[in-house]
Amino acid sequence: MDHEKVNILLVDDQPAKLLAYEVILKELGENLVIASSGREALEVLLKTEIAVILVDVCMPELDGFELAAMIREHPRFQKTAMIFISAIQVSDIDRLRGYEMGAVDYVPVPVVPEVLRAKIKVFAELYRKTRELERLNQELEDRVRARTAELENSTAKLRESEQRRSMAIAAGKMGSWDWDWISGDWMWDEGQYRIFGVSPESFEVNPANVQALLHPDDVDQLRKAIAEFNRGTRAYETEFRIMRPDGEVRWCVGTAAATVDDSGRVVRVSGVTVDITERKRAEERQNLLAREVDHRAKNALALAQSIVRLTRADEVKAYVNAVEGRINALARVHTILSLSSWQGAELSRLIDEELAPYSLGGQIILAGPEVQLLPATAQTLALALHELFTNSAKYGALSTRSGRLTIGWQVEDQLLTLSWDESGGPLVMTPKSRGFGTRSLLASVESQLGGQARFDWRAEGLLCRLEVPLTRKTVATTASAKFEDASSAELQRASG
Template identity: 30%
Template sequence: MPGGGCVRLPGQARGHRPAAGSAAAVAASLTPLPPGAPAPAPVNILLVDDQPGRLLTYRAILEPLGEHLVDASSGEEALRLLMEDEYALILLDVNMPGLDGLETASMIHQHPRFERVPIIFVTAVNVTDMDRLRGYKLGAVDYVMVPVIPEILRSKVVVLAELFRKRRELQKANAELAAEKARELDRLNDSLRVANAELAARNDELHREVGERARAEQRLRFLADTIPSIVWTCAPDGTITYANRHWYEYYRLPAGEGPGDLTRLVLHPDDAAAVHELVTRSLAAGEKFEFEARHRAQDGDYCWYMTRAVPWRDEHGQVTSWFGISTSVHEMKQLMEQLQEADRRKDEFLATLAHELRNPLAPLLNALNVRRMSDPAVDSDPLQGLMERQLSLLVRLIDDLLDVARITRGKLVLRPGPTTLQQVLDSAVETARPQLSQGRHDLHIELPDAPVAMRADAVRLSQVFANLLNNAAKYSDPGSPIVLAARASEEGIEVLVRDKGIGLSEEQARSIFDLFIQADTAVERARGGLGIGLTLVQQLVEMHGGSVAVRSDGPGCGSEFLVRLPAAPAGESSATPPAAIEDEPPAHGDGRRALVLDDNRDAADTLAMMLELLGFDVRTLYDPETFDANFAEFTPEVVFLDVGMPGRSGYDVAAAMRTMPGGADVLLVAVTGWGQPEDRRRSRDAGFDRHLVKPPELPAIQAICRLLGERSRGTAA
């Protein structure tokens, strides 16, 4: 239900202001003493703070009140002292080592004996409304900010000490009343006159009690109006019986007006039906309920509120009323929407970035493939291998960036299956081999003799260990050794990657798995990278139910990364080794006609060169508007089509081609920088037979050549 989220407890809103009058004056106003009456006995006040200086400050402020002050330097000591004596209130520091103030408050109010002991939190850190709400839930009655203003602290303590005395006096009065009732029963048979006199005395006492209760109700209403939320009560049928002033402030109506029934609140149309059904069902069942909804004020504006309600039952268990509180969460909801929108834009940016980076990579890789295909001696050219390795690194960085985006959005899905630890690590070593060879690192491998069965996504798990090996090679001096060791037991699997590289400081080790984080040294910066490889490692390991930790003795002392994975389920067998694959026939176009359409001339021309070297008769187009006429004239058997083109997209061209004579039988290949699962699904739905992500690998082009040959042989048969 709506509330006024802007109201704060006295003495807190926008900093402390000096209280009017002294602490003694406040005490005198609460506890008027008749002339000559003895001063009230001091009550115990527990001061909890891990800083002795603050304890001395609290004592200096509160000793003029004449109360008994007890010090505790930790939450544990405070709990021990509470078990030994009774305290009127607790002045509790929020931020303490070990058991902090919030945890101490929670433990205090879990004990039935102390659940009503008021707590004043002391903090030097600005707290939000949500922090305050958490404190109030743990039993706090107020917050005091450091530096403490003596007059305000004394005033708050005086009020709470006096309330404690009143409660103790009331308990004593109740005990005396019970004794008096027993004596009255004994005296009733002795004298009617004495009974009438006692009855008159009791009537006077009842009048006093009624007055006290009226004053107590007035104090409760004041407290309800002070809480920065809407406080309300309702009858068992949902009729509102009380609401604090924030109710009327929100609806901008005079006191006493506004929604009269809990089931008839004016909510946002998207929220109304579900909330009405929940409230109606809960009222009928007498069960507590909670909901978040947008409430409409008198001016038509909507505001998010979180509402909680609990039933109040009589001694027979029947619900007599409901107590509820509604707190504004509008700002939190707006912030969440902003964060979600920023996250969505970030993902769109990463996808666009990957596409735009892949476009210039495509002609570069195509040109290298053309050079390798046209010159058999290119294997001896060190520049060829250098360029291929660097292009491969660029592609891997782009893929890692997109993987991180997919994991953070929850869109990366593991494909677990039976495999072995040895197969996963062999694949990882093969992937990291270029980086290891480039740095001339000696890799020492220690694996169990027997195959270790696992149920995991072998591709993603291999990516984890390849990233760790690449990381070790990148941050180690050339020629230094790297260790890859694994062991398995009934408890699980452990894989260790150890290097003698630049090492990590304690601070770097704590944040090394964070996104875009790298060790901040000149040597580190010279080694490049985006700072996402280890983030991927941690997230992929955790998705497999495992954990990863790093240890280093300091800069220059190397690092150890330890991956722990759960053991395979009972009865899980290892993956069957892949059967030997027969040598595939060489890929050749055999003069078949291929049409290439890409608005990037370099990408189109280099792809056409590769196809020509593979034996295709190729026609190259750069404008999608010229496709229809050239398709009808050239009648290609395979079309390589860029998806993202200005004016007319590849999806539009594909749809038009499939309706043209002979278009249904053409092998249609999408060549694009968009490579996420939804992009592949969209290509498939648009009628593409294959989806190649730029830059296309030569083996992928050769596989399409073989597929085209198989289709031709099948048609001939």
């Protein structure tokens, strides 16, 4: 029978002996590998898979015992068969030493060819059978893995469903229960106890105790479910509230399914309870947010309408530019507020957005701490800053490259003080009358925010000082209405 050849390593320092071993073992039909020293044998072992090693005990440099010890130290060769050939009389002590070094057998000299062949053949066949068993074992493992993969694929959906259930129970959002319809016995799992806020040690599961934990307005749901099952319904689902012993109210959705006997009578009802309190709260927050968005949208539209109605200009182009500028300022502050979920806006961010079109070669210097503004304050200051930047770009320091603008602010006792200091621009003259921008700035800061706005028209440049309380509570009217009312009054005084 054909079989795969194995490698047999012959180690001896005498070429004549190696040749004799080759002649004797040639009949086995295996691959014979020659090494004339212990070191050469080690090199062969590292490169070639060896089944049996035939080694002479007496060799220069590394003798057979030393070579065997080095071979056995390597993890790959700890089970490799080694046969010692000894030309000297071998005592029991020598044999014991050889076995300790890893030898599996001894062959004395002169060598009997039939005996040597028989010994080598046994270990070669053992090596071959071992490799065959390893291959068969690998094939078996491959088949087992393939079969396991098939089973895993066939049960993937079931496993995923169980994982989702386990995760929900672990998170305290789901519980399962079982009710013996005949005996009245209940069984709750850990998740069910957690949802209801009770412990297995102190709470007895029975219809009366369960009903006591239901919200009074939802008790009828339990009675309705029982009636439905008695009428032949096999599945039931409903939302209900529970009142935990600590007083907390939780929303749940319950799903139940009935098991019937051969006569169609219900014998068991099993179900799952899911805590949906967070979902309910999220729905409430979403509804509140929708109402808040509607409210803010109406306010923004009203404020835009006020800007359009109250803006004055001598020609259409100037009017359009003025309206667009104020609307864009309002849009920019709304963007900032939306990024913070309308919690507020930083003053420095507000100023950065307004000065972006005018930041030329270091003409503008900012100095001040981080200040968080309430949404209403941020909207009003954004429009005020827009008017100051617009006027400066038209008539003041930002209208020329030599002009300089310094904006500084500080907070003390919840009062924001902002200074606007222009210099190096055109010669400034005190205006005979206030324009709409100045009037609206005064009206918004003083009427809407309860602050003050002071103007000093110095020849070298405008100096403006704004004082704004940071904790003032807004009244019930909208900011746009106050802006329009205050601006209209200012216009009437100016025209009168």
